[in-house]
Amino acid sequence: MSSERVVIVGGGHGGFQMAASLRSEGFSGGITLIGEEPGLPYQRPPLSKAFLKDGDAARLHFRPQAFFETNNIELIPGTRVSRIDPARKHVTTATGDAIGYDHLVLATGSRNVRPPVANLHLDNVLTLRNLADAADLRARLSGARHVLVIGGGFIGMEFAAVAADFGVAVTVIEGAGRLMARTVSGAVSKHFLALHEGRGTTVRLGRFVSELIDDGTGRVAGVRLADGTRIDGDMVLIAAGVTPNSELASEAGLAVSDGIDVDEFLRTSDPAISALGDCCNFPDPVSGNRVRLESVQAATDHARAIARRLTGKPAPYAAVPWFWSDQSHFKLQIAGLGSGADEQVALEPESGGLVVINFASGRLLSVETVNSASAHMSARRLLASGRPVAQADLAAHNYNLVDYARAV
Protein backbone atom coordinates (compact mmCIF):
# COMPACT_ATOMS: atom_id res chain seq x y z
CA MET A 1 0.00 0.00 0.00
CA SER A 2 1.38 3.34 -1.03
CA SER A 3 1.56 6.00 1.66
CA GLU A 4 0.49 8.74 -0.73
CA ARG A 5 -2.71 10.59 0.09
CA VAL A 6 -5.04 12.25 -2.39
CA VAL A 7 -7.47 14.72 -0.85
CA ILE A 8 -10.54 15.72 -2.87
CA VAL A 9 -12.48 18.86 -2.00
CA GLY A 10 -16.14 18.66 -3.07
CA GLY A 11 -18.24 15.49 -3.05
CA GLY A 12 -20.37 16.12 -6.16
CA HIS A 13 -20.20 14.46 -9.58
CA GLY A 14 -16.52 15.03 -10.21
CA GLY A 15 -15.37 14.49 -6.61
CA PHE A 16 -17.15 11.15 -6.34
CA GLN A 17 -15.88 10.00 -9.75
CA MET A 18 -12.35 11.06 -8.79
CA ALA A 19 -12.37 8.78 -5.75
CA ALA A 20 -13.97 5.88 -7.63
CA SER A 21 -11.63 6.19 -10.64
CA LEU A 22 -8.49 6.38 -8.49
CA ARG A 23 -9.42 2.98 -7.06
CA SER A 24 -10.42 1.46 -10.40
CA GLU A 25 -7.11 2.67 -11.88
CA GLY A 26 -5.29 0.84 -9.10
CA PHE A 27 -4.33 3.67 -6.75
CA SER A 28 -3.52 2.11 -3.39
CA GLY A 29 -2.80 5.18 -1.27
CA GLY A 30 -5.19 7.05 0.96
CA ILE A 31 -8.22 8.86 -0.48
CA THR A 32 -10.09 11.50 1.52
CA LEU A 33 -13.26 13.00 0.03
CA ILE A 34 -14.41 16.13 1.84
CA GLY A 35 -17.81 17.59 0.95
CA GLU A 36 -19.79 20.45 2.34
CA GLU A 37 -23.15 18.80 1.80
CA PRO A 38 -24.50 16.23 4.26
CA GLY A 39 -24.85 12.53 3.42
CA LEU A 40 -23.68 10.39 0.54
CA PRO A 41 -22.63 11.91 -2.81
CA TYR A 42 -25.60 12.10 -5.18
CA GLN A 43 -26.58 12.97 -8.75
CA ARG A 44 -27.64 16.51 -9.54
CA PRO A 45 -29.47 16.26 -12.92
CA PRO A 46 -32.60 14.56 -11.52
CA LEU A 47 -33.09 17.50 -9.11
CA SER A 48 -34.76 19.50 -11.87
CA LYS A 49 -36.43 16.44 -13.40
CA ALA A 50 -37.50 13.10 -11.81
CA PHE A 51 -36.84 14.12 -8.20
CA LEU A 52 -39.30 17.03 -8.37
CA LYS A 53 -41.91 14.42 -9.23
CA ASP A 54 -41.02 11.37 -7.12
CA GLY A 55 -39.13 13.05 -4.24
CA ASP A 56 -37.05 9.90 -3.81
CA ALA A 57 -33.67 11.07 -2.48
CA ALA A 58 -32.26 7.59 -1.82
CA ARG A 59 -32.35 6.88 -5.55
CA LEU A 60 -29.99 9.76 -6.22
CA HIS A 61 -26.95 8.30 -4.44
CA PHE A 62 -24.13 7.21 -6.73
CA ARG A 63 -23.24 4.33 -4.42
CA PRO A 64 -24.27 3.11 -0.95
CA GLN A 65 -22.18 3.72 2.18
CA ALA A 66 -20.65 0.24 1.86
CA PHE A 67 -18.95 1.25 -1.40
CA PHE A 68 -16.83 3.82 0.42
CA GLU A 69 -15.85 1.29 3.07
CA THR A 70 -15.07 -1.50 0.61
CA ASN A 71 -12.95 0.83 -1.48
CA ASN A 72 -11.26 2.39 1.51
CA ILE A 73 -12.41 5.91 0.64
CA GLU A 74 -12.57 8.18 3.66
CA LEU A 75 -15.75 10.22 3.17
CA ILE A 76 -16.07 13.36 5.28
CA PRO A 77 -19.50 14.88 4.52
CA GLY A 78 -21.00 18.02 6.03
CA THR A 79 -17.57 19.65 6.15
CA ARG A 80 -16.45 22.76 4.35
CA VAL A 81 -12.80 23.29 3.45
CA SER A 82 -11.98 26.90 4.24
CA ARG A 83 -8.32 27.15 3.30
CA ILE A 84 -5.51 25.52 1.33
CA ASP A 85 -1.90 25.85 2.44
CA PRO A 86 0.04 24.88 -0.70
CA ALA A 87 3.44 25.32 0.98
CA ARG A 88 2.67 22.89 3.79
CA LYS A 89 0.39 20.79 1.57
CA HIS A 90 -2.63 20.72 3.78
CA VAL A 91 -6.21 21.93 3.77
CA THR A 92 -8.02 23.37 6.77
CA THR A 93 -11.70 22.68 7.41
CA ALA A 94 -14.18 25.22 8.74
CA THR A 95 -13.93 23.49 12.14
CA GLY A 96 -10.15 24.04 12.16
CA ASP A 97 -8.89 20.52 11.36
CA ALA A 98 -5.82 20.32 9.14
CA ILE A 99 -5.71 17.47 6.62
CA GLY A 100 -2.44 16.83 4.78
CA TYR A 101 -2.22 15.82 1.12
CA ASP A 102 0.35 14.67 -1.40
CA HIS A 103 -2.03 15.59 -4.19
CA LEU A 104 -5.11 17.79 -3.92
CA VAL A 105 -8.08 17.78 -6.31
CA LEU A 106 -10.46 20.73 -6.31
CA ALA A 107 -13.97 19.61 -7.30
CA THR A 108 -15.91 22.46 -5.73
CA GLY A 109 -18.40 22.97 -8.55
CA SER A 110 -20.35 26.17 -8.99
CA ARG A 111 -23.08 28.12 -7.21
CA ASN A 112 -26.09 30.06 -8.42
CA VAL A 113 -25.64 33.67 -9.37
CA ARG A 114 -27.73 36.18 -7.45
CA PRO A 115 -28.88 38.57 -10.16
CA PRO A 116 -29.06 42.32 -9.47
CA VAL A 117 -32.75 42.28 -8.53
CA ALA A 118 -34.26 44.02 -5.52
CA ASN A 119 -35.98 42.01 -2.73
CA LEU A 120 -34.35 38.62 -3.36
CA HIS A 121 -34.78 37.89 0.36
CA LEU A 122 -38.59 37.51 0.13
CA ASP A 123 -40.24 34.26 1.14
CA ASN A 124 -41.04 31.76 -1.66
CA VAL A 125 -38.08 33.01 -3.73
CA LEU A 126 -36.05 29.87 -4.40
CA THR A 127 -32.99 28.60 -6.22
CA LEU A 128 -32.02 25.11 -7.36
CA ARG A 129 -28.54 23.75 -6.96
CA ASN A 130 -28.53 20.99 -4.37
CA LEU A 131 -30.78 18.37 -2.80
CA ALA A 132 -31.89 20.67 0.03
CA ASP A 133 -33.00 23.28 -2.55
CA ALA A 134 -34.85 20.67 -4.59
CA ALA A 135 -36.66 19.24 -1.55
CA ASP A 136 -37.77 22.76 -0.57
CA LEU A 137 -38.87 23.57 -4.10
CA ARG A 138 -40.82 20.32 -4.35
CA ALA A 139 -42.59 20.92 -1.05
CA ARG A 140 -43.65 24.44 -2.04
CA LEU A 141 -44.52 23.68 -5.65
CA SER A 142 -47.68 21.77 -4.70
CA GLY A 143 -49.04 24.89 -2.97
CA ALA A 144 -48.15 27.31 -5.77
CA ARG A 145 -50.60 28.71 -8.31
CA HIS A 146 -48.34 30.71 -10.58
CA VAL A 147 -44.55 30.33 -10.61
CA LEU A 148 -42.28 32.87 -12.20
CA VAL A 149 -38.97 31.56 -13.48
CA ILE A 150 -36.20 34.12 -13.82
CA GLY A 151 -33.80 32.79 -16.43
CA GLY A 152 -34.59 30.65 -19.49
CA GLY A 153 -31.53 28.39 -19.35
CA PHE A 154 -31.55 24.60 -18.96
CA ILE A 155 -32.45 24.48 -15.29
CA GLY A 156 -35.15 27.14 -15.58
CA MET A 157 -36.75 25.40 -18.55
CA GLU A 158 -36.54 21.91 -17.02
CA PHE A 159 -38.21 23.25 -13.90
CA ALA A 160 -40.83 25.06 -16.02
CA ALA A 161 -41.68 21.77 -17.77
CA VAL A 162 -42.18 19.95 -14.44
CA ALA A 163 -44.20 22.80 -12.91
CA ALA A 164 -46.50 22.79 -15.96
CA ASP A 165 -46.98 19.03 -15.46
CA PHE A 166 -48.12 19.78 -11.90
CA GLY A 167 -50.81 22.02 -13.36
CA VAL A 168 -49.18 25.20 -12.05
CA ALA A 169 -49.21 28.29 -14.30
CA VAL A 170 -45.67 29.19 -15.38
CA THR A 171 -44.12 32.38 -16.73
CA VAL A 172 -40.47 32.40 -17.76
CA ILE A 173 -38.64 35.72 -17.99
CA GLU A 174 -35.40 35.69 -19.96
CA GLY A 175 -33.12 38.62 -20.71
CA ALA A 176 -31.72 37.21 -23.95
CA GLY A 177 -33.70 37.14 -27.17
CA ARG A 178 -34.07 33.36 -27.09
CA LEU A 179 -34.07 30.38 -24.71
CA MET A 180 -30.86 28.59 -23.59
CA ALA A 181 -29.00 31.06 -25.79
CA ARG A 182 -25.60 30.48 -24.21
CA THR A 183 -25.42 26.86 -25.37
CA VAL A 184 -27.83 26.02 -28.17
CA SER A 185 -28.42 27.27 -31.71
CA GLY A 186 -31.35 29.46 -32.72
CA ALA A 187 -33.15 26.51 -34.32
CA VAL A 188 -33.12 24.57 -31.05
CA SER A 189 -34.21 27.62 -29.01
CA LYS A 190 -37.15 28.05 -31.38
CA HIS A 191 -38.11 24.38 -31.12
CA PHE A 192 -38.21 24.52 -27.33
CA LEU A 193 -40.04 27.85 -27.26
CA ALA A 194 -42.83 26.26 -29.29
CA LEU A 195 -42.82 23.22 -27.00
CA HIS A 196 -43.18 25.22 -23.80
CA GLU A 197 -45.73 27.64 -25.24
CA GLY A 198 -47.69 24.66 -26.54
CA ARG A 199 -47.94 23.41 -22.97
CA GLY A 200 -49.38 26.69 -21.75
CA THR A 201 -46.18 28.28 -20.41
CA THR A 202 -45.74 32.01 -21.01
CA VAL A 203 -42.23 32.98 -22.14
CA ARG A 204 -41.14 36.65 -22.04
CA LEU A 205 -37.90 37.05 -23.98
CA GLY A 206 -35.63 40.08 -23.94
CA ARG A 207 -37.09 41.20 -20.57
CA PHE A 208 -35.25 41.96 -17.35
CA VAL A 209 -36.65 41.70 -13.86
CA SER A 210 -35.71 44.69 -11.75
CA GLU A 211 -37.50 43.90 -8.50
CA LEU A 212 -39.54 41.31 -6.66
CA ILE A 213 -42.79 42.54 -5.19
CA ASP A 214 -43.62 42.08 -1.48
CA ASP A 215 -47.22 41.03 -0.73
CA GLY A 216 -47.02 43.06 2.48
CA THR A 217 -46.16 40.06 4.69
CA GLY A 218 -42.65 39.42 3.39
CA ARG A 219 -43.79 36.91 0.80
CA VAL A 220 -43.33 37.34 -2.93
CA ALA A 221 -46.39 38.47 -4.90
CA GLY A 222 -44.82 38.98 -8.32
CA VAL A 223 -42.05 40.74 -10.19
CA ARG A 224 -41.58 44.13 -11.77
CA LEU A 225 -39.73 44.27 -15.10
CA ALA A 226 -37.26 46.98 -16.03
CA ASP A 227 -39.90 48.44 -18.40
CA GLY A 228 -42.30 48.84 -15.45
CA THR A 229 -44.61 45.91 -16.28
CA ARG A 230 -45.81 43.91 -13.30
CA ILE A 231 -46.29 40.14 -13.49
CA ASP A 232 -48.09 38.46 -10.58
CA GLY A 233 -46.99 35.14 -9.15
CA ASP A 234 -46.80 33.46 -5.76
CA MET A 235 -43.48 31.66 -6.19
CA VAL A 236 -40.21 32.63 -7.93
CA LEU A 237 -37.32 30.45 -9.07
CA ILE A 238 -34.07 32.29 -9.67
CA ALA A 239 -32.27 30.37 -12.42
CA ALA A 240 -29.95 33.02 -13.79
CA GLY A 241 -26.79 30.99 -14.23
CA VAL A 242 -23.88 29.94 -12.05
CA THR A 243 -20.47 31.13 -11.03
CA PRO A 244 -17.51 28.82 -10.30
CA ASN A 245 -16.46 28.14 -6.69
CA SER A 246 -12.87 29.22 -7.21
CA GLU A 247 -12.23 31.37 -4.12
CA LEU A 248 -10.35 28.62 -2.26
CA ALA A 249 -7.95 28.45 -5.19
CA SER A 250 -7.49 32.17 -5.66
CA GLU A 251 -6.89 32.69 -1.94
CA ALA A 252 -4.20 30.01 -2.13
CA GLY A 253 -2.51 31.94 -4.95
CA LEU A 254 -3.49 29.62 -7.81
CA ALA A 255 -4.16 31.12 -11.25
CA VAL A 256 -7.89 31.79 -11.65
CA SER A 257 -9.84 33.48 -14.45
CA ASP A 258 -13.34 32.20 -15.29
CA GLY A 259 -12.85 29.43 -12.73
CA ILE A 260 -9.57 27.79 -11.80
CA ASP A 261 -7.10 27.68 -14.71
CA VAL A 262 -5.84 24.20 -15.56
CA ASP A 263 -3.64 22.89 -18.36
CA GLU A 264 -4.41 20.02 -20.74
CA PHE A 265 -3.57 17.58 -17.92
CA LEU A 266 -6.05 19.32 -15.57
CA ARG A 267 -3.19 20.63 -13.44
CA THR A 268 -3.52 24.01 -11.76
CA SER A 269 -0.60 26.43 -11.56
CA ASP A 270 0.57 24.33 -8.56
CA PRO A 271 1.56 20.87 -9.88
CA ALA A 272 0.42 19.22 -6.62
CA ILE A 273 -3.13 20.51 -7.17
CA SER A 274 -5.60 19.53 -9.92
CA ALA A 275 -9.07 20.92 -10.58
CA LEU A 276 -12.05 19.51 -12.47
CA GLY A 277 -15.63 20.06 -13.54
CA ASP A 278 -17.71 23.20 -13.09
CA CYS A 279 -15.02 25.04 -11.09
CA CYS A 280 -12.25 24.94 -13.70
CA ASN A 281 -11.52 26.20 -17.19
CA PHE A 282 -9.38 24.09 -19.50
CA PRO A 283 -8.04 24.23 -23.06
CA ASP A 284 -10.61 22.75 -25.45
CA PRO A 285 -8.63 20.16 -27.46
CA VAL A 286 -10.49 21.06 -30.69
CA SER A 287 -10.37 24.87 -30.76
CA GLY A 288 -7.57 25.46 -28.26
CA ASN A 289 -9.82 28.06 -26.58
CA ARG A 290 -10.22 28.01 -22.81
CA VAL A 291 -13.66 26.73 -21.86
CA ARG A 292 -15.54 26.10 -18.64
CA LEU A 293 -18.32 23.53 -18.96
CA GLU A 294 -21.18 22.76 -16.63
CA SER A 295 -21.90 19.14 -17.41
CA VAL A 296 -21.76 15.69 -15.89
CA GLN A 297 -19.60 14.59 -18.82
CA ALA A 298 -16.89 17.17 -18.18
CA ALA A 299 -16.77 16.54 -14.42
CA THR A 300 -16.56 12.76 -14.78
CA ASP A 301 -14.18 12.64 -17.77
CA HIS A 302 -11.91 15.18 -16.07
CA ALA A 303 -11.87 12.95 -12.99
CA ARG A 304 -10.95 9.89 -15.05
CA ALA A 305 -8.14 11.77 -16.80
CA ILE A 306 -6.69 12.95 -13.47
CA ALA A 307 -6.96 9.43 -12.01
CA ARG A 308 -4.99 8.03 -14.95
CA ARG A 309 -2.32 10.69 -14.55
CA LEU A 310 -1.97 10.10 -10.81
CA THR A 311 -1.52 6.39 -11.46
CA GLY A 312 1.27 6.91 -13.98
CA LYS A 313 -0.70 7.01 -17.26
CA PRO A 314 -0.79 10.71 -18.15
CA ALA A 315 -2.46 11.81 -21.39
CA PRO A 316 -3.77 15.19 -22.51
CA TYR A 317 -7.51 15.55 -21.93
CA ALA A 318 -9.33 14.90 -25.20
CA ALA A 319 -12.86 13.67 -24.38
CA VAL A 320 -15.74 14.75 -26.65
CA PRO A 321 -18.13 17.02 -24.74
CA TRP A 322 -21.75 15.85 -24.49
CA PHE A 323 -24.74 17.10 -22.64
CA TRP A 324 -28.46 16.47 -22.27
CA SER A 325 -31.55 18.22 -21.01
CA ASP A 326 -34.96 16.60 -20.49
CA GLN A 327 -37.93 18.93 -20.84
CA SER A 328 -41.30 17.20 -20.78
CA HIS A 329 -41.05 14.35 -23.32
CA PHE A 330 -38.37 16.17 -25.31
CA LYS A 331 -34.77 15.12 -24.88
CA LEU A 332 -32.16 17.57 -26.07
CA GLN A 333 -28.71 16.10 -26.64
CA ILE A 334 -25.57 17.93 -27.64
CA ALA A 335 -22.29 16.44 -28.87
CA GLY A 336 -19.26 18.69 -29.32
CA LEU A 337 -19.04 22.43 -28.68
CA GLY A 338 -20.83 24.71 -31.14
CA SER A 339 -19.06 28.00 -30.52
CA GLY A 340 -17.25 29.23 -33.62
CA ALA A 341 -19.71 27.59 -36.02
CA ASP A 342 -20.00 29.41 -39.34
CA GLU A 343 -22.53 27.17 -41.04
CA GLN A 344 -25.48 25.15 -39.93
CA VAL A 345 -27.77 22.50 -41.37
CA ALA A 346 -31.08 21.82 -39.62
CA LEU A 347 -33.12 18.73 -40.46
CA GLU A 348 -36.43 17.41 -39.24
CA PRO A 349 -36.21 13.63 -39.63
CA GLU A 350 -39.37 11.74 -40.56
CA SER A 351 -39.23 9.98 -37.22
CA GLY A 352 -39.85 13.37 -35.58
CA GLY A 353 -37.46 15.49 -33.57
CA LEU A 354 -34.75 17.78 -34.83
CA VAL A 355 -31.10 17.47 -35.86
CA VAL A 356 -28.92 20.58 -36.10
CA ILE A 357 -25.41 20.05 -37.46
CA ASN A 358 -22.87 22.84 -36.91
CA PHE A 359 -19.76 23.30 -39.05
CA ALA A 360 -16.69 25.53 -38.90
CA SER A 361 -14.63 25.98 -42.07
CA GLY A 362 -16.39 23.04 -43.72
CA ARG A 363 -15.68 20.69 -40.84
CA LEU A 364 -18.09 19.06 -38.36
CA LEU A 365 -18.04 20.88 -35.02
CA SER A 366 -21.11 19.88 -33.03
CA VAL A 367 -24.54 18.31 -33.31
CA GLU A 368 -27.69 19.20 -31.40
CA THR A 369 -30.54 16.73 -31.51
CA VAL A 370 -34.02 16.57 -30.08
CA ASN A 371 -35.43 13.06 -29.59
CA SER A 372 -32.88 11.49 -31.89
CA ALA A 373 -30.56 9.33 -29.84
CA SER A 374 -29.03 7.53 -32.82
CA ALA A 375 -27.95 10.78 -34.52
CA HIS A 376 -26.52 12.00 -31.21
CA MET A 377 -24.54 8.84 -30.59
CA SER A 378 -23.30 8.77 -34.20
CA ALA A 379 -22.07 12.34 -33.77
CA ARG A 380 -20.26 11.41 -30.56
CA ARG A 381 -18.59 8.51 -32.32
CA LEU A 382 -17.53 10.65 -35.29
CA LEU A 383 -16.17 13.43 -33.09
CA ALA A 384 -14.30 10.94 -30.91
CA SER A 385 -12.60 9.29 -33.88
CA GLY A 386 -10.32 12.31 -34.16
CA ARG A 387 -10.69 12.26 -37.95
CA PRO A 388 -12.10 15.53 -39.31
CA VAL A 389 -15.52 15.10 -40.92
CA ALA A 390 -15.91 17.22 -44.04
CA GLN A 391 -19.27 18.88 -44.62
CA ALA A 392 -19.14 17.77 -48.26
CA ASP A 393 -18.86 14.11 -47.21
CA LEU A 394 -21.82 14.42 -44.86
CA ALA A 395 -23.79 16.22 -47.58
CA ALA A 396 -23.15 13.24 -49.86
CA HIS A 397 -24.99 11.16 -47.24
CA ASN A 398 -27.86 13.68 -47.10
CA TYR A 399 -26.60 14.73 -43.68
CA ASN A 400 -27.72 11.41 -42.27
CA LEU A 401 -25.24 11.01 -39.41
CA VAL A 402 -26.18 7.41 -38.72
CA ASP A 403 -25.58 6.33 -42.33
CA TYR A 404 -22.36 8.29 -42.50
CA ALA A 405 -21.00 6.90 -39.22
CA ARG A 406 -21.75 3.38 -40.47
CA ALA A 407 -20.06 4.03 -43.80
CA VAL A 408 -16.75 5.37 -42.50
Next chain:
Amino acid sequence: MPKITFVSPEGGRTTVEASDGDSVMQTALANGVEGIVAECGGAMMCATCHCYVDEDWLARTGTASDEERSMLDFAASEVRPESRLSCQITVTGDLDGLTVHLPDAQI
Protein backbone atom coordinates in the same frame (compact mmCIF):
# COMPACT_ATOMS: atom_id res chain seq x y z
CA MET B 1 -39.25 -7.82 -2.22
CA PRO B 2 -38.31 -9.21 -5.65
CA LYS B 3 -34.90 -10.86 -5.88
CA ILE B 4 -32.58 -10.19 -8.79
CA THR B 5 -29.48 -12.18 -9.70
CA PHE B 6 -26.54 -10.53 -11.47
CA VAL B 7 -24.05 -12.81 -13.21
CA SER B 8 -20.57 -11.38 -13.75
CA PRO B 9 -18.65 -12.00 -17.01
CA GLU B 10 -16.60 -14.58 -15.09
CA GLY B 11 -19.78 -16.37 -14.02
CA GLY B 12 -20.01 -15.16 -10.39
CA ARG B 13 -23.60 -14.83 -9.21
CA THR B 14 -24.85 -12.16 -6.80
CA THR B 15 -28.47 -12.19 -5.67
CA VAL B 16 -29.91 -9.05 -4.11
CA GLU B 17 -33.29 -7.76 -3.00
CA ALA B 18 -34.81 -5.02 -5.10
CA SER B 19 -37.43 -2.41 -4.28
CA ASP B 20 -40.52 -2.25 -6.45
CA GLY B 21 -40.27 0.68 -8.82
CA ASP B 22 -36.48 0.87 -8.85
CA SER B 23 -34.71 0.09 -12.09
CA VAL B 24 -32.41 -2.91 -12.41
CA MET B 25 -29.54 -0.38 -12.69
CA GLN B 26 -30.53 1.30 -9.39
CA THR B 27 -30.80 -2.11 -7.75
CA ALA B 28 -27.25 -3.00 -8.81
CA LEU B 29 -25.76 0.28 -7.57
CA ALA B 30 -27.68 0.29 -4.29
CA ASN B 31 -26.37 -3.19 -3.53
CA GLY B 32 -22.78 -2.62 -4.56
CA VAL B 33 -22.93 -4.97 -7.55
CA GLU B 34 -19.90 -4.29 -9.74
CA GLY B 35 -20.07 -4.08 -13.50
CA ILE B 36 -22.67 -1.36 -14.08
CA VAL B 37 -21.34 2.18 -14.46
CA ALA B 38 -24.53 4.17 -15.18
CA GLU B 39 -22.72 7.37 -15.88
CA CYS B 40 -25.87 9.34 -16.79
CA GLY B 41 -27.88 8.11 -13.83
CA GLY B 42 -30.62 6.53 -15.90
CA ALA B 43 -31.25 9.29 -18.43
CA MET B 44 -30.64 6.88 -21.35
CA MET B 45 -27.64 8.96 -22.34
CA CYS B 46 -24.61 6.77 -21.79
CA ALA B 47 -25.12 3.04 -22.55
CA THR B 48 -22.85 2.18 -19.61
CA CYS B 49 -25.58 0.19 -17.82
CA HIS B 50 -25.75 -2.53 -20.48
CA CYS B 51 -26.90 -6.00 -19.45
CA TYR B 52 -28.05 -9.24 -21.09
CA VAL B 53 -31.40 -10.46 -19.85
CA ASP B 54 -31.41 -14.20 -19.23
CA GLU B 55 -33.30 -15.90 -22.08
CA ASP B 56 -35.88 -17.31 -19.66
CA TRP B 57 -36.86 -13.81 -18.56
CA LEU B 58 -36.91 -11.99 -21.86
CA ALA B 59 -40.64 -12.46 -22.34
CA ARG B 60 -41.33 -10.72 -19.03
CA THR B 61 -38.82 -7.85 -19.28
CA GLY B 62 -39.51 -7.25 -22.95
CA THR B 63 -36.88 -6.19 -25.45
CA ALA B 64 -35.32 -2.77 -25.94
CA SER B 65 -37.38 0.12 -27.33
CA ASP B 66 -36.18 1.83 -30.52
CA GLU B 67 -34.54 4.68 -28.65
CA GLU B 68 -32.89 2.25 -26.24
CA ARG B 69 -31.67 0.17 -29.18
CA SER B 70 -30.08 3.31 -30.72
CA MET B 71 -28.13 3.89 -27.52
CA LEU B 72 -27.20 0.20 -27.22
CA ASP B 73 -25.60 0.37 -30.67
CA PHE B 74 -22.86 2.32 -28.94
CA ALA B 75 -22.37 0.04 -25.95
CA ALA B 76 -18.77 -1.01 -25.29
CA SER B 77 -19.49 -4.75 -25.43
CA GLU B 78 -21.21 -6.92 -28.02
CA VAL B 79 -24.91 -6.16 -28.44
CA ARG B 80 -27.21 -9.18 -28.67
CA PRO B 81 -30.96 -9.57 -29.07
CA GLU B 82 -31.28 -9.89 -25.27
CA SER B 83 -29.29 -6.70 -24.62
CA ARG B 84 -30.99 -4.05 -22.50
CA LEU B 85 -30.05 -0.86 -20.75
CA SER B 86 -30.61 -1.84 -17.15
CA CYS B 87 -31.83 1.66 -16.29
CA GLN B 88 -34.82 1.01 -18.54
CA ILE B 89 -36.03 -2.15 -16.79
CA THR B 90 -38.33 -1.34 -13.87
CA VAL B 91 -38.53 -3.93 -11.13
CA THR B 92 -42.00 -5.23 -10.28
CA GLY B 93 -43.21 -8.28 -8.36
CA ASP B 94 -43.47 -9.94 -11.74
CA LEU B 95 -39.70 -9.92 -12.09
CA ASP B 96 -39.00 -11.73 -8.82
CA GLY B 97 -36.12 -14.10 -9.62
CA LEU B 98 -34.91 -12.15 -12.68
CA THR B 99 -31.39 -13.04 -13.81
CA VAL B 100 -29.27 -10.63 -15.84
CA HIS B 101 -25.77 -11.18 -17.20
CA LEU B 102 -23.21 -8.38 -17.17
CA PRO B 103 -20.98 -7.61 -20.17
CA ASP B 104 -17.17 -7.60 -20.22
CA ALA B 105 -16.94 -3.82 -20.36
CA GLN B 106 -19.15 -0.75 -20.03
CA ILE B 107 -16.70 1.96 -21.13
